[in-house]
Amino acid sequence: MSKQDMIAQDLAEKIHHGLYCPGDYLPSEHQLTDLYGTSRETIRSALSQLNDLGLIQKIKGKGSIVLDYQKFTFPVSGITSFQELNQKLGMHAVTTVLKNEPCTSIPQYFVNRGVDADQPSIYIERLRMIDHEPVVIDRDFLLTPPIDEIPQKVAENSLYDYIEGELGLDISYASKEITVEKADDEVAAQLKLTGDQLVVVVRSLSFLNDTTLFQLTESYHRPDKFKFSDFARRQKIKLK
Amino acid sequence: MSKQDMIAQDLAEKIHHGLYCPGDYLPSEHQLTDLYGTSRETIRSALSQLNDLGLIQKIKGKGSIVLDYQKFTFPVSGITSFQELNQKLGMHAVTTVLKNEPCTSIPQYFVNRGVDADQPSIYIERLRMIDHEPVVIDRDFLLTPPIDEIPQKVAENSLYDYIEGELGLDISYASKEITVEKADDEVAAQLKLTGDQLVVVVRSLSFLNDTTLFQLTESYHRPDKFKFSDFARRQKIKLK
DNA sequence: TTTTATATCCTGTATAGACAAGTTGTCAAC
DNA sequence: GTTGACAACTTGTCTATACAGGATATAAAA
Numbered sequence: 001m002s003k004q005d006m007i008a009q010d011l012a013e014k015i016h017h018g019l020y021c022p023g024d025y026l027p028s029e030h031q032l033t034d035l036y037g038t039s040r041e042t043i044r045s046a047l048s049q050l051n052d053l054g055l056i057q058k059i060k061g062k063g064s065i066v067l068d069y070q071k072f073t074f075p076v077s078g079i080t081s082f083q084e085l086n087q088k089l090g091m092h093a094v095t096t097v098l099k100n101e102p103c104t105s106i107p108q109y110f111v112n113r114g115v116d117a118d119q120p121s122i123y124i125e126r127l128r129m130i131d132h133e134p135v136v137i138d139r140d141f142l143l144t145p146p147i148d149e150i151p152q153k154v155a156e157n158s159l160y161d162y163i164e165g166e167l168g169l170d171i172s173y174a175s176k177e178i179t180v181e182k183a184d185d186e187v188a189a190q191l192k193l194t195g196d197q198l199v200v201v202v203r204s205l206s207f208l209n210d211t212t213l214f215q216l217t218e219s220y221h222r223p224d225k226f227k228f229s230d231f232a233r234r235q236k237i238k239l240k
Numbered sequence: 241m242s243k244q245d246m247i248a249q250d251l252a253e254k255i256h257h258g259l260y261c262p263g264d265y266l267p268s269e270h271q272l273t274d275l276y277g278t279s280r281e282t283i284r285s286a287l288s289q290l291n292d293l294g295l296i297q298k299i300k301g302k303g304s305i306v307l308d309y310q311k312f313t314f315p316v317s318g319i320t321s322f323q324e325l326n327q328k329l330g331m332h333a334v335t336t337v338l339k340n341e342p343c344t345s346i347p348q349y350f351v352n353r354g355v356d357a358d359q360p361s362i363y364i365e366r367l368r369m370i371d372h373e374p375v376v377i378d379r380d381f382l383l384t385p386p387i388d389e390i391p392q393k394v395a396e397n398s399l400y401d402y403i404e405g406e407l408g409l410d411i412s413y414a415s416k417e418i419t420v421e422k423a424d425d426e427v428a429a430q431l432k433l434t435g436d437q438l439v440v441v442v443r444s445l446s447f448l449n450d451t452t453l454f455q456l457t458e459s460y461h462r463p464d465k466f467k468f469s470d471f472a473r474r475q476k477i478k479l480k
Numbered sequence: 481t482t483t484t485a486t487a488t489c490c491t492g493t494a495t496a497g498a499c500a501a502g503t504t505g506t507c508a509a510c
Numbered sequence: 511g512t513t514g515a516c517a518a519c520t521t522g523t524c525t526a527t528a529c530a531g532g533a534t535a536t537a538a539a540a
Binding site for chain 3 (some may be wrong): 002038039040041042045060061062
């Protein structure tokens, strides 16, 4: 872990623990330079990370002010596994692994986006329940290679811990799409949907640092239990 | 506009025009240093912007590779106005301004998040239609101050052009939340909803660079017309 | 042929210094 | 009291340099 990461981590924790409160200014970059014994650019890199996360707002000529966004709406955006969210939010969700088997066909959505239709993968289907109510069904396709198999214990817990820890792969980015669709009968039954049987579908393609695609996911959310929070910054450069 | 912004803009356009194609490597940082006649750190800042946007992927020891994410799912995340999307995607949407009037009460959602219940604002309600079909209803509350009034012509076109251009305000960041709810009768009628009358609600609070809140928005989307695309990078620092 | 160095690209990180530009308080001049 | 110049802070940008460490091709050694 680099200096700038450690400083960013340290400041994030201090903000979280209330040492720096929303509305407060952080010490100036010059002061942080002395505090951490590094150069100003290293401090600036750390602050830039916090800025991107929405933890602080940098204001030219004034300083870096702590934002209170986190208090209300925790970001459910980004690449965050269900298990990570579960821990952070203290949700006490229960995961049931419905399927965990090799598979050689991929949903049409992903084929349309250039994935080979016969791409071998491990198919994992999991039901997430909170307070004995079905909330989400995750259908994951873990591509082979780079992933050969998923131990049952891993499927029950954190996929990402296993991929990053055991396999040593470098999860880097994902594209994500949210739509609302009519659920198929299987999903409708599993989520105990009523009425129009509308379900929120989150589909994502996840990539390693070397741009290798390693995971396809379809998440089906009960609409009344679905919430997506995001923090966004206005883009400086315009894409035409 | 700074050097790094101009370089980022220039590279983004070259990628868009196919001068650099998905899968290609950009010239190395050293080569770009010569091309643009700047220092390496300036080049790196520019590349970092493209990296954040998901236009490229930086790989240590190899180079910066152009991603093809943009081709399939254009990011509808971030702070982007409907009018900006309309232009970029060539949607030919038609906007009807239903209301544009001073207002002194704010929806409960925003009050719960700390906004003063009696906060004065300009209330603008707009219906967006594509191919003569109602798609979205936007309910905007533009806070007074910093915004005193919205000319009718502006409400029909781009709010953000006016706020950034005419008023010279510096739009910086927003928090956003997506849920699915039962529509009230007014929205249901305007969007011609059927069945369960479920509607996708996007609520956001938008802020200026100096952390001033200036806009509250409730967007009601017809579920069958709703699509949200996002590009996300895995966070290096962990928020507990 | 296979393996092992090695040179040489690349990006990542860190440092030090300089100047521009926004913000704020002070203090003198009016 | 008000205004305006100024100094002293802040962050933003840019430069130049250095070294670490990953990736890769080539050449030497086994």
